[in-house]
Amino acid sequence: xxxxxxxxxDSQDESVNSEMKMGLAVFDPIIAEVLKEESSYLQWCxxxx
Amino acid sequence: xxxxxxxxxxxxxxxxxxxxxxxxxYCYMFNGGDQSYMRRPPVMSEAVSDAMxxxxxxxxxxxxxxxxxxxxxxxxxxxxxxxxxxxxxxxARQVLEPDVAVRFAMQTNGTLMSEEWCSxxxxxxxxLSFSIDGPRADHDRYRVDRRGRGSFDRVxxxxxxxxxxxxxxxxxxxxxxxxxxIATYDLLKTMQPSTVDxxxxxxxxxxxxxxxxxxxxxxADWLLTIFRCWQAEGGGGLKIRLFLQLMRSLVGKxxxxxxxxxxxxxxxVVETDGEIQPLDGLRVCAxxxxxxxxxxxxxxxxDAYSLPLIRQYHSAHHSLPDTCTQCRLVEVCGGxxxxxxxxxxxGFDNPSVYCADLQKLILEVHKWLAPRLPMPARxxxxxxxxxxxxxxxxxKVAEAGSSRSAVIPIVPAPVSGLHA
Numbered sequence: 001x002x003x004x005x006x007x008x009x010d011s012q013d014e015s016v017n018s019e020m021k022m023g024l025a026v027f028d029p030i031i032a033e034v035l036k037e038e039s040s041y042l043q044w045c046x047x048x049x
Numbered sequence: 050x051x052x053x054x055x056x057x058x059x060x061x062x063x064x065x066x067x068x069x070x071x072x073x074x075y076c077y078m079f080n081g082g083d084q085s086y087m088r089r090p091p092v093m094s095e096a097v098s099d100a101m102x103x104x105x106x107x108x109x110x111x112x113x114x115x116x117x118x119x120x121x122x123x124x125x126x127x128x129x130x131x132x133x134x135x136x137x138x139x140x141a142r143q144v145l146e147p148d149v150a151v152r153f154a155m156q157t158n159g160t161l162m163s164e165e166w167c168s169x170x171x172x173x174x175x176x177l178s179f180s181i182d183g184p185r186a187d188h189d190r191y192r193v194d195r196r197g198r199g200s201f202d203r204v205x206x207x208x209x210x211x212x213x214x215x216x217x218x219x220x221x222x223x224x225x226x227x228x229x230x231i232a233t234y235d236l237l238k239t240m241q242p243s244t245v246d247x248x249x250x251x252x253x254x255x256x257x258x259x260x261x262x263x264x265x266x267x268x269a270d271w272l273l274t275i276f277r278c279w280q281a282e283g284g285g286g287l288k289i290r291l292f293l294q295l296m297r298s299l300v301g302k303x304x305x306x307x308x309x310x311x312x313x314x315x316x317x318v319v320e321t322d323g324e325i326q327p328l329d330g331l332r333v334c335a336x337x338x339x340x341x342x343x344x345x346x347x348x349x350x351x352d353a354y355s356l357p358l359i360r361q362y363h364s365a366h367h368s369l370p371d372t373c374t375q376c377r378l379v380e381v382c383g384g385x386x387x388x389x390x391x392x393x394x395x396g397f398d399n400p401s402v403y404c405a406d407l408q409k410l411i412l413e414v415h416k417w418l419a420p421r422l423p424m425p426a427r428x429x430x431x432x433x434x435x436x437x438x439x440x441x442x443x444x445k446v447a448e449a450g451s452s453r454s455a456v457i458p459i460v461p462a463p464v465s466g467l468h469a
Contacts, residue, residue, distance in 0.1 A: 034296040043060045043305035044316045
């Protein structure tokens with residue numbers, strides 16, 4: 001199934017690598033999370049940071 | 050540059066209590082193979098916590114660490130009262146700040162949540178995560194109290210109280226093949242936790258996972274059902290850690306996550322009596338396997354890294370059996386969770402008991418991810434030209450691939466004397 005939901009990546013979001021932004025400006029929010037420079041998680045325990 | 054030869058710790062799982070008000074049937078701590086909790090104090094003393102903070106300070110200074118996390122755990126951490134944590138947090142900050150930024154998190158069953166707890170968690174800036182295994186019938190199958198009564202309603206009451214007070218907890222879900230993955234996903238969407246993680250049930254080759262045939266992929270299939278819904282909805286407002294970290298591993302990000310990937314695992318456990326241990330989830334392997342002679346009352350954290358099992362846990366994604374190092378998926382899987390490799394016969398020198406599941410999960414997620422990546426990121430994929438998953442023909446699994454990674458030697462893991 002194709003993903004019907006796409007989101008505009010926030011160009012001000014410094015956590016997304018600028019190199020990635022140059023590659024494609026519009027993509028899935030899941031992809032944006034994957035490409036963030038820093039992990040959103042503690043090393044252990046499921047608590048976002 | 051740091052190497053695996055100089056391990057360090059940046060997070061301690063604090064066994065603030067060794068008691069729990071629930072009696073979950075799958076609990077590694079109370080209903081697994083290990084009974085060591087019975088000889089420890091029910092709650093960590095001030096002398097132990099103060100010693101721990103001093104050891105952490107020395108460790109941070111020696112290793113140039115400028116931020117450190119304490120995960121408050123148990124047992125059920127809320128068995129100790131809020132005032133215990135008010136002192137705990139205050140003392141930690143006194144000892145460590147400003148040189149080291151300190152962060153706190155708590156993993157709870159949520160049944161003891163109260164207005165007083167909400168205030169304390171907010172005041173102390175303690176992040177929160179609830180354990181919840183799906184809708185009522187599924188959750189209550191295993192997560193019961195000492196009278197055998199399900200805990201779902203009490204968990205949801207605690208959840209709603211936390212959310213109403215302005216907290217936004219995460220959710221931790223143990224995969225249960227008897228449950229409906231879609232119903233679990235739908236429940237999580239309505240709860241909107243800050244993050245979600247799915248854990249594969251504790252298992253070893255001696256105690257295989259429920260419902261998993263040798264070489265089978267029932268757990269991957271369950272997770273992929275959720276993955277397909279989740280990706281189709283653009284994430285559904287949920288950050289599902291297992292999927293996101295898997296994808297981050299696919300694009301070469303090496304982060305500390307003991308379920309998969311190739312990052313170092315910079316985590317130790319400190320018990321209520323001060324004993325320093327590797328992750329207590331390893332207790333599922335055998336009684337006493339995680340015990341060590343080291344204690345924050347007498348030893349520095351670095352002393353504990355002289356123990357083979359603690360070093361092996363730290364480098365679990367690099368200390369791998371040959372079958373894993375020869376697998377083309379090793380850069381993403383990292384051999385999976387260490388305990389899942391265990392067998393009494395030969396210690397950890399095995400692929401994961403979930404090997405086939407991990408392979409299928411990785412390949413299916415890769416298939417979805419690769420064409421959606423912008424070109425610069427696509428070039429960073431650590432696995433290219435991945436074939437479709439084919440079920441293994443035998444039980445103990447590992448895919449023979451063409452590449453062999455540079456890995457450090459496997460730490461010997463004999464059946465006994467693991468920490469000699």
